[in-house]
Amino acid sequence: xxxxxxxxxxxxxxxxxxxxxxxxxxxRSYVQKLISEGHVTAAGxxxxxxxxxxxxxxxxxxxxxxxxxxxxxxxxPLSVVYEDDDLLIVDKAAGLVVHPAAGHQNGTLVNALLARxxxxxxxxxxxxxxxxxxxxxxxxxxxxVAKHDKAQASLMAQLKARGVKKEYLGLAMGTVAATxxxxxAPIGRDPGHRTRMAVVxxxxxxxxxxxxxxxxxxxTLLELDLVTGRTxxxxxxxxxxxxxxxxxxxxxxxxxxxxxxxxxxxxxxxWRIEFQSPSDGHLIRATAPLPPELELVxxxxxxxxxxxxxxxxxxxxxxxxxxxxxxxxx
Numbered sequence: 213x214x215x216x217x218x219x220x221x222x223x224x225x226x227x228x229x230x231x232x233x234x235x236x237x238x239x240r241s242y243v244q245k246l247i248s249e250g251h252v253t254a255a256g257x258x259x260x261x262x263x264x265x266x267x268x269x270x271x272x273x274x275x276x277x278x279x280x281x282x283x284x285x286x287x288x289p290l291s292v293v294y295e296d297d298d299l300l301i302v303d304k305a306a307g308l309v310v311h312p313a314a315g316h317q318n319g320t321l322v323n324a325l326l327a328r329x330x331x332x333x334x335x336x337x338x339x340x341x342x343x344x345x346x347x348x349x350x351x352x353x354x355x356x357v358a359k360h361d362k363a364q365a366s367l368m369a370q371l372k373a374r375g376v377k378k379e380y381l382g383l384a385m386g387t388v389a390a391t392x393x394x395x396x397a398p399i400g401r402d403p404g405h406r407t408r409m410a411v412v413x414x415x416x417x418x419x420x421x422x423x424x425x426x427x428x429x430x431x432t433l434l435e436l437d438l439v440t441g442r443t444x445x446x447x448x449x450x451x452x453x454x455x456x457x458x459x460x461x462x463x464x465x466x467x468x469x470x471x472x473x474x475x476x477x478x479x480x481x482x483w484r485i486e487f488q489s490p491s492d493g494h495l496i497r498a499t500a501p502l503p504p505e506l507e508l509v510x511x512x513x514x515x516x517x518x519x520x521x522x523x524x525x526x527x528x529x530x531x532x533x534x535x536x537x538x539x540x541x542x
Contacts, residue, residue: 353482
């Protein structure tokens with residue numbers, strides 16, 4: 213059991229649950245759970261989540277020891293490109309599901325993380341890795357994982373405030389005319405196919421930026437900025453403008469689903485991520501090169517006598533080069 217005393221300053225305003233979450237670094241939902249279980253008191257009396265804090269209050273917060281996660285640890289190979297006391301960044305392989313779900317309790321990224329010699333300080337009272345964002349099963353690349361509550365709360369706050377910069381590489385069908393562009397189109401459930409997403413009038417605001425990295429005949433390699441983080445956002449947006457991703461079995465057409473010669477999977481890779489350290493705010497930046505199966509597709513297109521690649525912006529690595537600098541930069 214960990215105990216923390218929190219004195220309410222004169223400037224404090226608002227609900228108890230929000231104030232305690234801000235002061236402790238715990239998620240608001242977890243604080244609400246602790247309050248409901250009587251672990252937050254003032255003058256020995258339990259408080260309610262909706263109570264308004266009063267200046268001078270002395271709140272006592274009790275955080276029970278984290279309990280083990282009832283999930284099997286599995287020695288699945290993982291590529292960890294950055295790690296510190298707060299978090300790790302994994303280069304997820306295509307085909308690996310991120311989180312267990314009903315009917316899929318094994319063979320996930322979480323199972324693999326549990327098998328590592330890593331101490332997880334507890335996420336919402338459970339000893340488990342904190343998944344703060346996800347990648348589709350068939351998308352490869354960088355994924356942040358929190359080791360404890362405070363790190364998870366910080367990373368989720370940065371995501372909500374759009375303070376996390378996430379960049380992807382995707383091979384789009386056709387010639388994308390503009391060298392740079394921005395797709396702004398609301399995304400929601402496809403009314404005709406409830407298992408799919410689509411651009412719909414009443415969807416959530418969604419923004420994807422793009423830059424042409426390389427023109428390859430009938431295909432265009434794009435750098436994509438995920439400004440918002442909706443389900444299948446990049447895939448839906450590119451399909452909506454007539455440039456679906458190579459190897460996409462859901463949102464593509466016949467040509468794009470097949471992809472160029474050698475295509476064996478969705479050509480989408482999270483190659484770069486940038487955010488602030490939860491502990492001291494220093495810049496953390498990680499990059500991951502294209503997996504070999506995607507690089508082979510590009511090599512095949514280049515061998516057909518297509519255009520030379522456009523240069524990456526000054527100071528940026530070529531994500532197809534296999535060079536991965538800048539991990540954990542300050």
